[in-house]
Amino acid sequence: xxxxxxxxxxxxxxxxxxxxxxxxxxxxxxxxxxxxxxxxxxxxxxxxxxxxxxxxxxxxxxxxxxxxxxxxxxxxxxxxxxxxxxxxxxxxxxxxxxxxxxxxxxxxxxxxxxxxxxxxxxxxxxxxxxxxxxxxxxxxxxxxxxxxxxxxxxxxxxxxxxxxxxxxxxxxxxxxxxxxxxxxxxxxxxxxxxxxxxxxxxxxxxxxxxxxxxxxxxxxxxxxxxxxxxxxxxxxxxxxxxxxxxxxxxxxxxxxxxxxxxxxxxxxxxxxxxxxxxxxxxxxxxxxxxxxxxxxxxxxxxxxxxxxxxxxxxxxxxxxxxxxxxxxxxxxx
Numbered sequence: 630x631x632x633x634x635x636x637x638x639x640x641x642x643x644x645x646x647x648x649x650x651x652x653x654x655x656x657x658x659x660x661x662x663x664x665x666x667x668x669x670x671x672x673x674x675x676x677x678x679x680x681x682x683x684x685x686x687x688x689x690x691x692x693x694x695x696x697x698x699x700x701x702x703x704x705x706x707x708x709x710x711x712x713x714x715x716x717x718x719x720x721x722x723x724x725x726x727x728x729x730x731x732x733x734x735x736x737x738x739x740x741x742x743x744x745x746x747x748x749x750x751x752x753x754x755x756x757x758x759x760x761x762x763x764x765x766x767x768x769x770x771x772x773x774x775x776x777x778x779x780x781x782x783x784x785x786x787x788x789x790x791x792x793x794x795x796x797x798x799x800x801x802x803x804x805x806x807x808x809x810x811x812x813x814x815x816x817x818x819x820x821x822x823x824x825x826x827x828x829x830x831x832x833x834x835x836x837x838x839x840x841x842x843x844x845x846x847x848x849x850x851x852x853x854x855x856x857x858x859x860x861x862x863x864x865x866x867x868x869x870x871x872x873x874x875x876x877x878x879x880x881x882x883x884x885x886x887x888x889x890x891x892x893x894x895x896x897x898x899x900x901x902x903x904x905x906x907x908x909x910x911x912x913x914x915x916x917x918x919x920x921x922x923x924x925x926x927x928x929x930x931x932x933x934x935x936x937x938x939x940x941x942x943x944x945x946x947x948x949x950x951x952x953x954x955x956x957x958x959x960x961x962x
Contacts, residue, residue, distance in 0.1 A: 669700045718758060720754050738773070742781045748787050751788045752916075771871070790804075790806055791805065791807055811870055819864075857875045904933075904949070
């Protein structure tokens with residue numbers, strides 16, 4: 630056995646130990662959070678009943694607010710322990726992250742520059758949009774707090790493939806195609822001891838009263854609930870990279886469209902209006918057309934398609950529409 634083999638074996642053992650630790654913490658946290666959720670639910674119900682039967686009471690209002698804050702904290706713990714109910718939808722992650730960053734930029738100070746790079750054909754994932762936004766929020770917030778003096782936040786969306794060779798990083802990785810979202814900051818970085826605990830609930834290096842220590846734990850739990858992986862690379866003084874992997878989907882609609890592309894779909898730079906009420910087919914067609922160079926404007930029904938046509942009339946060279954749709958059919962449009 631070579632020195633490289635020994636190093637790889639040790640890395641796998643560390644990854645497995647870390648994964649087992651996080652799994653144990655997750656189960657314990659979830660069990661406790663479920664119990665508290667029931668208790669706080671009962672307190673809030675009784676408080677609401679008292680509020681209806683009594684005149685306005687400041688103490689009662691404060692009790693309700695305190696219980697509500699406790700309930701919100703419990704929801705975060707449930708997010709970490711993967712007990713949150715997800716509304717899974719097909720998402721073109723490149724577009725989703727680009728749009729989310731437009732909002733998240735407003736939460737960053739002027740001395741932090743945001744850079745964005747992506748594979749336009751990185752792929753479609755099945756994910757909960759609200760959960761992915763929350764993951765991005767926690768990762769951006771963590772990067773911001775690491776760059777108190779300013780710096781650069783570099784965001785990348787890439788197509789990735791994970792296999793057995795990645796197990797030193799992800800002990801239980803399922804081999805296959807993924808879409809990765811990486812956020813790299815030029816902040817203070819973390820030492821090995823901090824890095825080993827960064828996903829633990831309530832662990833924080835921030836001053837008392839600043840943050841809850843749940844942000845990275847929630848991000849970890851939500852990514853894991855999507856059957857994905859979240860990994861951090863960090864060095865003191867060199868910054869941190871958080872990389873989340875989401876499984877890429879390959880549904881029937883996507884496979885058929887990709888087969889059409891393999892047969893030689895002609896590319897171009899024209900603008901196309903795509904009207905399709907089925908979200909999976911719309912996203913798949915949009916990704917394919919964008920991949921070969923077209924600019925695509927989308928609409929989810931005939932009425933929205935008509936509005937989009939009027940708004941982009943001067944730029945459109947082609948309209949692709951489904952026939953049977955709500956509100957207004959393709960023929961009527």
